[in-house]
Amino acid sequence: MSGAVRLVLLGPPGAGKGTQAVLVAQHRGIPHISTGDILRSAVAAGSELGKKVKSILDSGNLVPDEVVIGLIRERLAKSDCERGFLLDGFPRTVDQAKALTALLKDIGRELSHVLDISVPENVLIDRIRSRGAQGSGRADDTGEVAANRLKVYWEQTAPVTSYYNQIGRVIKIDGLGTIDEVQARIGKALD
Ligand code: AMP
Numbered sequence: 001m002s003g004a005v006r007l008v009l010l011g012p013p014g015a016g017k018g019t020q021a022v023l024v025a026q027h028r029g030i031p032h033i034s035t036g037d038i039l040r041s042a043v044a045a046g047s048e049l050g051k052k053v054k055s056i057l058d059s060g061n062l063v064p065d066e067v068v069i070g071l072i073r074e075r076l077a078k079s080d081c082e083r084g085f086l087l088d089g090f091p092r093t094v095d096q097a098k099a100l101t102a103l104l105k106d107i108g109r110e111l112s113h114v115l116d117i118s119v120p121e122n123v124l125i126d127r128i129r130s131r132g133a134q135g136s137g138r139a140d141d142t143g144e145v146a147a148n149r150l151k152v153y154w155e156q157t158a159p160v161t162s163y164y165n166q167i168g169r170v171i172k173i174d175g176l177g178t179i180d181e182v183q184a185r186i187g188k189a190l191d
């Protein structure tokens with residue numbers, strides 16, 4: 001469908017991706033697809049997948065590419081994605097990004113937007129710590145695990161931004177300010 005928003009939201013842990021993703025998806029009436037949410041639900045449900053990935057989530061490392069690519073392939077095949085979608089937390093590696101490009105090409109589609117929410121590193125650390133301290137319900141928001149998630153981001157996920165810059169345009173969004181301010185910047189980028 002032309003005009004549909006098929007969006008990838010990039011940015012380090014603590015950049016506010018999840019919060020912004022929920023609002024954008026609501027506003028545009030498109031599904032919010034978060035691999036982190038899907039994986040956490042699997043862990044909570046104690047499913048086979050959940051048992052397989054629990055210790056990985058607990059460590060802040062990445063679940064194998066083939067696992068998350070499989071989840072995304074299944075999810076994007078659902079009919080609600082025909083009017084567009086927002087991906088939050090996927091792709092997290094260049095191989096995942098390439099798989100997504102191929103997957104969309106197979107169905108004659110491509111992404112309409114790639115947004116990268118950027119926030120200075122010292123702010124990220126403060127935000128993740130205070131989220132953990134306020135009881136975000138995320139075991140991976142505290143201490144060493146939070147630090148590892150940032151390390152994993154710089155090593156494995158930051159290159160995804162370069163990949164998208166090579167094949168298209170990445171719109172940088174300043175992630176500092178209030179939720180509403182950042183939301184307004186995203187809205188402008190999508191219009
Ligand atoms: P998130 O909620 O996006 O921060 O994801 C929480 C955790 O789920 C991550 O720290 C990873 O262990 C795992 N995860 C989520 N998305 C992915 C992905 N695209 N690739 C690999 N692991 C992922």
